[in-house]
Amino acid sequence: MPELPEVEHARRCLERWLAGATVTRAFSGALVGQRVLEVSRRGKWLRLTLSEGARVFSHLGMTGRWLRRRPQEPRERWERGRLDAGGESARFVDPRRFGRLLARRRDVKAWEALGPDPLVDGLETHALARALAARRRTVKEALLDQRVVAGVGNILATEALWSARIDPRARTDRLSARQVAALARGLRAAIAHGLAQHAGDAPSYVQDAGGDNPFRVYGRAGEPCPRCRATLVRIVLGARGTTFCPRCQPRSTR
DNA sequence: AACGGAACCTGAAAGC
DNA sequence: TGCTTTCAGGTTCCGT
Numbered sequence: 427m428p429e430l431p432e433v434e435h436a437r438r439c440l441e442r443w444l445a446g447a448t449v450t451r452a453f454s455g456a457l458v459g460q461r462v463l464e465v466s467r468r469g470k471w472l473r474l475t476l477s478e479g480a481r482v483f484s485h486l487g488m489t490g491r492w493l494r495r496r497p498q499e500p501r502e503r504w505e506r507g508r509l510d511a512g513g514e515s516a517r518f519v520d521p522r523r524f525g526r527l528l529a530r531r532r533d534v535k536a537w538e539a540l541g542p543d544p545l546v547d548g549l550e551t552h553a554l555a556r557a558l559a560a561r562r563r564t565v566k567e568a569l570l571d572q573r574v575v576a577g578v579g580n581i582l583a584t585e586a587l588w589s590a591r592i593d594p595r596a597r598t599d600r601l602s603a604r605q606v607a608a609l610a611r612g613l614r615a616a617i618a619h620g621l622a623q624h625a626g627d628a629p630s631y632v633q634d635a636g637g638d639n640p641f642r643v644y645g646r647a648g649e650p651c652p653r654c655r656a657t658l659v660r661i662v663l664g665a666r667g668t669t670f671c672p673r674c675q676p677r678s679t680r
Numbered sequence: 681a682a683c684g685g686a687a688c689c690t691g692a693a694a695g696c
Numbered sequence: 697t698g699c700t701t702t703c704a705g706g707t708t709c710c711g712t
Contacts, residue, residue, distance in 0.1 A: 429705055470706075488706050489690080504690090522690050524706055536707085563683070572707090579705050644705085665685065667703080 430577030431620025447512025469576025487524030566594035586612035
């Protein structure tokens with residue numbers, strides 16, 4: 427499910443629960459007895475660094491989440507692994523099983539292959555322009571490539587393109603410098619907005635009961651565009667749903 | 681190397 | 697109500 431903001435929230439939670447404490451029980455026996463030094467994140471990957479050189483990598487996939495439990499509490503439904511330390515018990519739960527939970531002694535390839543992370547490295551307009559210009563595909567699809575900007579998923583891409591008034595089908599090599607600058611601003615804003623949704627120990631997601639859709643266009647096909655009132659349209663791009671406004675995200679800018 | 685599409689899973693929501 | 701279809705915020709693999 428999650429994109430950069432949800433994963434960053436998970437990172438902060440895990441850090442709060444586990445950092446500084448010694449692992450007493452874990453999905454991998456090799457981790458027991460080591461102290462949790464830090465919890466870092468790049469894109470949608472989480473990495474826990476332990477004192478004797480072990481590393482835990484976690485990707486939430488579509489439906490993964492980390493829950494805070496007491497060590498004596500029973501196994502969760504769909505629990506795929508746990509990490510107990512300092513009286514806390516973090517449970518990795520993932521119904522759809524697209525997520526990952528790995529114990530390694532070195533960085534995994536997927537982690538090393540990630541492009542710049544907007545929070546860790548900053549999102550630089552020139553770097554974004556270079557990465558996009560090197561590709562020949564639609565902007566929307568390029569934004570989902572984790573080598574372009576780490577952590578962008580379908581929601582952030584959809585929201586940022588709407589912000590920047592760019593048609594998701596526009597080719598990466600045809601974007602103007604102004605459009606790329608607007609896109610970078612749109613991504614930063616969407617990330618900040620996403621981060622602001624999260625507080626406390628529990629992850630929150632769009633589909634959670636009673637929750638309103640907090641996004642401007644994502645999941646709002648058929649509704650009026652919040653900017654120009656034209657009807658938002660849903661198309662499929664790279665096998666994923668994409669919502670946009672055909673009036674204020676025009677194919678051509680001039 | 682890069683692209684487009686299918687595959688991997690399961691649950692929830694919508695459609696009939 | 698119950699069965700069927702569609703959709704889901706992610707990555708990876710495969711053929712071109």
